[in-house]
Amino acid sequence: MELTEDRKDLRIRIPIEDFNLSDTLDCGQCFRFQKTAEGRIRGIAHGRILEMTQSKEEILIKNMTKTEFDLLFFEYFDFNRDYQKIKEILCTDPVLKQAISYAGGIHVLNQDSFEVLISFLISQNNNIPRIKKSIQKLCEAFGEEIADSDFAFPTAQTLAGLSLSDLAGIGLGYRDAYLLDCAQRISDGRLDLQEIIRAELPKARELLRTVKGIGPKVAECALLFGFRRAEAFPVDTWMKKVLKTHYPDGFPTKFATHAGIAQQYLFHYIRTGS
C-alpha cells in the first residue's frame, strides 16, 4: 500500500481484492455513504466529506492530504489490521472460503461509537433505504453544517436536549423514545462509551443492554461496528436461517476471534452470491 498526493487529491495504491470500497461502504455496516450521479462514492465520516473513486489498482480521494488521511481515516478504514492473514485462516472453512471469493475486499470500519449506536437503534425492524433517510434527516435537522448542505452527525448532547415532538418529522416511528433515552444516558454520564470500549466483551454487552431499545442484535452490531470488537457477531433472524443451512452443527468456534470479519464476508456472500 502506497499513498501519494496529487494536487489536492490523494491516491492510495491498493488492489481492489484487498480492499473494496464499494463493498465495504455498502454492506450494511454504515449508512452515510452513497453513489453519486458521476459514479463516485460520497459520504461523511469524522465530520469530513469523503468523495472517492476506486479502480482495480488504486483509490482516489478528493481534497485530502496524506497527513489528514493518516490522522483521520487510516484507522477508520481499518488498515492497521492484517486482513491477508485473517483470510488465510478463514479460508480453511469451505463456506467462508467461498464467501471471501465474493467479498474478500470488505473491511470492518472503525466508526464513531455514538453514531453507530444511534444508527443501529434506528435499524431495528427497518430497512436500509429508510434507515439511511432517517439518519440523513436527523443530520440535516440537528447536525452541524460542515459545508453547504452537508451535515455532521448530531452530538449526544444535542439529541439529549430534544423532545419527542422535535423528532416527529424525522420518521423514526416508535424508535424516537429509544433514541432520546440513549442520547440522554450518554449525555448525563449514566452510559460511558469509553467504558464500553475498555470493558470485557460480556460486560460491554451488559452495559449496552441497559438502554431501552438495545436488544441482542443492535448490541452486537454496535460492538462490532462502533466499539472495535471484531469478536462480536450480529446475527438476525434471516442470518440464523442462513447459518443453519451452511453450519447445521453451529458456526465453527475456531473462527471465534475473527467472527466479526467472518460475518461480514458471509453476509455479503449471501447477498450477492445466491
Add this chain to the structure above:
DNA sequence: TGCCAGGATGATG
C-alpha cells in the same frame, strides 16, 4: 390493500 423491513419489549404458557 396487506406485507415486509438487518428487532425489541412485555405478557403469557
Add this chain to the structure above:
DNA sequence: CATCATCATGGC
C-alpha cells in the same frame, strides 16, 4: 426458557 402480539413508518 420459547412463543407471540405489538410497536410507527414508508415502500411496493
